[in-house]
Amino acid sequence: MASIESIRFAERFNGITGSAIREILKYMTRPNMISFGGGNPAASALEEDVIADIARDVLRSDGKRILQYGATDGYAPYKEAVAGWVKELGIDCSAQDVLPVTGSTQGIDLLAKALIDPGDVVLVESPTFLGTLQAFKLYQAKLVPVATDEGGIVLSDLERLVREHHPKMLYVIPTFQNPTGRTLAADRRKPIAEMAEKYGFVVMEDDPYRDLRYAGEALPSIKSYDKAGWVVHMASFSKLISPGLRIGAAIVQEPIRQKMIFGKQANDVHSSNLTQAIVAAYLERGLMGPHVEAICKSYALQMNRMLEHLASFPDTRYTHPQGGLFIWAELPEGIDTLEMMPKAIDRGVAYVPGTHFYCEEGTHRNTLRLNFSNSTLEKIDEGMDILRSVVCEELKQR
Ligand SMILES: Cc1ncc(COP(=O)(O)O)c(C=O)c1O
Incomplete structure (x- = not known):
């Protein structure tokens, strides 16, 4: 025995x-x-009352589709609504580029799954969100910290480490970072997108706090400067509407998108249609x-x-x-x-x-x-x- x-x-x-x-x-x-x-x-x-009303409305209007299996790449009204919403971040994407994820946690995991082989280098801000550190460790990534200051990632240190390690990916939380609350300076965003294309590494831009701004002006996302698809933007409704609904979105283009979809098929087939429908209606009704x-x-x-x-x-x-x-x-x-x-x-x-x-x-x-x-x-x-x-x-x- x-x-x-x-x-x-x-x-x-x-x-x-x-x-x-x-x-x-x-x-x-x-x-x-x-x-x-x-x-x-x-x-x-x-x-809870607003969400309960919306849930009843969407089930009455599209219940048969919502309660059936859905497509891995998402519930169409949600994809449309999110594509419109991220336009405010300067991200000009189509509904096709919106991949619904079961919390941005899943987006992080799927992108890591798509890219990381054991020993691959991933650059991370120092310090950074511990949930993501754990996700990367599960794929046996070699984590290399990039220096940060008041304005977030220090570009000279980033370029030095990119040349030295040829990383697969950089993970960055650009706005009101977890854990520091700092924001990546406006003039460091475009250079990061350009560096990704120049050296060939993926930028995972994880931006769940962006809309919780109490002072200062909103800044364009790194993704808004991305020309060739090297930047994947993770959005989440957890901090804005509800973490319990477990819904977010990866804004991602081919060929990365297809790999994340394969990963998601083996993971949860698709994110809940009901939560996607609720958030779509929430955005369409102008409640955000x-x-x-x-x-x-x-x-x-x-x-x-x-x-x-x-x-x-x-x-x-x-x-x-x-x-x-x-x-x-x-x-x-x-x-x-x-x-x-x-x-x-x-x-x-x-x-x-x-x-x-x-x-x-x-x-x-x-x-x-x-x-x-x-x-x-x-x-x-x-x-x-x-x-x-x-x-x-x-x-x-x-
Ligand atoms: C930087 C960062 N990314 C991702 C997440 C996970 O969010 P979600 O609830 O969308 O999975 C959190 C949650 O605290 C976070 O702080």
Whole structure:
């Protein structure tokens, strides 16, 4: 009899320890926990009545098509609606270029599946979204960090690394980046698209936060400068309408599109027709503009309140985002946010230790990511007071 302990898993899982965020989400369900972890929209941003009405309407008008198997490349009204919506980003695409995905998480996975063989180099911002780091690791990519500053990716470092490593892909979150909240400078966007074509690597432009802007002007996407199809743009409705609907879109041209479709066929056949129909109707009815305006108003207040608190943290540097859901903080050298975490949790506050966002594991241990969208102003006051006192106690013990 073989013991289940002797099971031989695929090598791709070596070194995969599970998402740190999932671990932290566990704490969110504790009563009275103030969570600055996660990246959830506010409960007040989720419009259950609006969505229920739309769901009933679309089922009544197109129920037989919605409830049947659909095409892998998507539900036609959704593709049309999304092609129109991304025009505002300067992306001039046809409905054909819109590949619905089950959350941009699936888009990231499909593009990785299409491109990465074990050992292939993928360039990533340093730091970057830990969910994507995990997805790339599952394809056994060699992750190489690119230096970033206030304006995002440093172009000279990018070009140096491209020449040295001949990467398959660059992964970039251009607007209100996760985890830092920073935005890729306007004058770095076109050069990235040009570099991709010059050297022949794919740019995965992951832009779920773009519309959550509280200050400054919207910037053109990297994809808007793409002439030859080297840039794949990932859009998501998770942060705008609902993460539970699990719907997003990859804006992608041939020949990459066909490979992603093959990958998707083996994955979930197609994204839910019902969710595609709901989002299509939501966009067609012009509900997005007023909704985004309303949520941005309250998120801006929440962000500013958190920034005010950070100003009184000892020797702490932090980003001043113009939008998104996150602030990134660097505590005094010597404080270890991973070790500090259980103490903060005991006092009822959760955050994400910054080290999880680096591909060089265990580094940058004095950093942390704070989410403000999912806490009321009162909870931000209470939680930040607690966090400050936890930090001060850590400092005393150094
Ligand atoms: C940068 C980034 N990409 C992708 C995702 C995943 O989004 P989705 O819900 O569309 O799968 C997130 C979610 O937090 C994110 O921050």
